Structure formats: C-alpha cells, structure tokens
Amino acid sequence: MKRSIPILSAAVLTLALAGCGDKTKADAETAANQAEQALDSAGAMASNVALDAQQALSPTPAGQEFIDRMAKSDAYEIAAAKLAVTNASSQSVKDFAAEMIKAHTDSTARIKAAAATANPALTPNAELTADQQDDLADLGKKKGAEFDKDYIDDQVDAHEDAVVLLRDYSAKGDTPALRTVAGELLPTVQGHLDHARKLHQ
Structure with missing residues (x-):
C-alpha cells in the first residue's frame, strides 16, 4: 500500500x-x-x-471634377466587383465584392441626385479612364488566389484615394449639396477601406 x-x-x-x-x-x-x-x-x-x-x-477639386472622379471610381468598383464574384476563390472576397456592387450603385445614385440640385446642375461623367480600363483587363485575366490578392490590394488603394477625396471635398468643396453627400458617404467608404485592409492581412 x-x-x-x-x-x-x-x-x-x-x-x-x-x-x-x-x-x-x-x-x-x-x-x-x-x-x-x-x-x-x-x-x-x-x-x-x-x-x-x-x-x-491634394488641391480640393471643383464640383464637376469631384463628381467625375466619384462616378469613375464607382463604375470601376462595380466592374471589378463583378469580376470578383466569378473569379475569386475566397468566399470572404466574394462577399466583399457583393457589398461593393450594392454600395457603389447606391453611391452613384446619390452623387447624381446631389449633382442635379447644383446651380447650375452638374452631370457626372462615369467613363473609365485608360488606366482603369487597363487595370480591369489585367484583373480579368486572373483567377483564384492570385485574383484575390490583386483585387484586395487594388481595393485598399482605391478606397484610400476615395477617403482622401471625400474628406477633402466634404470639408472644403465648392458646392453645398455635394459637400453634404460627400460627408454622408465618407463613413461608408472608410468602412470599406477598413474591411479591405483586414482582408489584405
């Protein structure tokens, strides 16, 4: 024992x-x-x-330049997100892309509505730049993990640019209706940037 x-x-x-x-x-x-x-x-x-x-x-753009840049940005975001829905391998990237389509479609409508109330009324030009067209063409050639990485890298850069533009115009823009909508869109775009940064990590 x-x-x-x-x-x-x-x-x-x-x-x-x-x-x-x-x-x-x-x-x-x-x-x-x-x-x-x-x-x-x-x-x-x-x-x-x-x-x-x-x-x-960055100098504060005039109202027409602001809405043109926003319109082109929205158009690019929607086109890139549509590629991501089919070409991405990660479900989290696909979900982010679906969020981008919805949010940037809404942004386009709100910018157009605010521009229409300016005096004189303004009309945004959403035609993609040559650089944007080239970036989309390159992105469209990629699939899977390579696509995921390049798409999210691009999203971080694009949303950083958009945050700078919206912050600046909402503070110092020359058209009151556009200043208001810039301020309203800023928290949403900042949220997209934060989300993209997390996916990037």
Missing part, C-alpha cells in the same frame, strides 16, 4: 503540469492576439497619417 503513495503523487504532479501547460498555452494565445491587435492599430494609425498627408498635398 505504501507504494501507491508515490504513484498517486506522480499522477497529481502530471495533472498539475498538464494544467499549467494549458494555462501557458492560453496565456500565449492571448498575448499573440493582443500583439496582433496592437499591430493592426499601429498599421491603421500609420495609414491614417499617410492619408492626412495625401489630403494636405
């Missing part, structure tokens, strides 16, 4: 060590998650500083 005591003690020690192992693992996972969140925050802050600098260096 005396020999059972060391055996029992060893069993208790083994269980205790196992418990410590689980706790250590949990602590390590928690630390890793906190570090990842800190890096995400630092990255977002650095990106926002870059956007602030870009905005400071």
Whole structure:
C-alpha cells in the first residue's frame, strides 16, 4: 500500500503540469492576439497619417471634377466587383465584392441626385479612364488566389484615394449639396477601406 503513495503523487504532479501547460498555452494565445491587435492599430494609425498627408498635398477639386472622379471610381468598383464574384476563390472576397456592387450603385445614385440640385446642375461623367480600363483587363485575366490578392490590394488603394477625396471635398468643396453627400458617404467608404485592409492581412 505504501507504494501507491508515490504513484498517486506522480499522477497529481502530471495533472498539475498538464494544467499549467494549458494555462501557458492560453496565456500565449492571448498575448499573440493582443500583439496582433496592437499591430493592426499601429498599421491603421500609420495609414491614417499617410492619408492626412495625401489630403494636405491634394488641391480640393471643383464640383464637376469631384463628381467625375466619384462616378469613375464607382463604375470601376462595380466592374471589378463583378469580376470578383466569378473569379475569386475566397468566399470572404466574394462577399466583399457583393457589398461593393450594392454600395457603389447606391453611391452613384446619390452623387447624381446631389449633382442635379447644383446651380447650375452638374452631370457626372462615369467613363473609365485608360488606366482603369487597363487595370480591369489585367484583373480579368486572373483567377483564384492570385485574383484575390490583386483585387484586395487594388481595393485598399482605391478606397484610400476615395477617403482622401471625400474628406477633402466634404470639408472644403465648392458646392453645398455635394459637400453634404460627400460627408454622408465618407463613413461608408472608410468602412470599406477598413474591411479591405483586414482582408489584405
């Protein structure tokens, strides 16, 4: 019977060590998650500083230029998203693309409505630039993981540009109705940028 005591003690020690192992693992996972969140925050802050600098260096466009740039951006986003719905391999990328189609269709309608109330009324030109057409052509040749990466890289860049444009025009634009709609669209586009950055990571 005396020999059972060391055996029992060893069993208790083994269980205790196992418990410590689980706790250590949990602590390590928690630390890793906190570090990842800190890096995400630092990255977002650095990106926002870059956007602030870009905005400071960019002259505020006149109303016609603003709506033309927004219309072209919306048209490009919708066309690229339609490619993503069929060419992407990741469901999260497909879901993002579906969100882009809906949001940029809505943005197009709201910009048109606001432009129509300007005095004199303005009409946006949504014809894609040569660079946008080339980017779409290149994107259309890709499939699967390669498509996912290039599409999301492009989405981060495009939405950074759109955030700068909307922030600037909503603060200093020359047409009140367009300033208002720019301010209303800004939180949505910022949300798209944040989403694209997470997918990029």
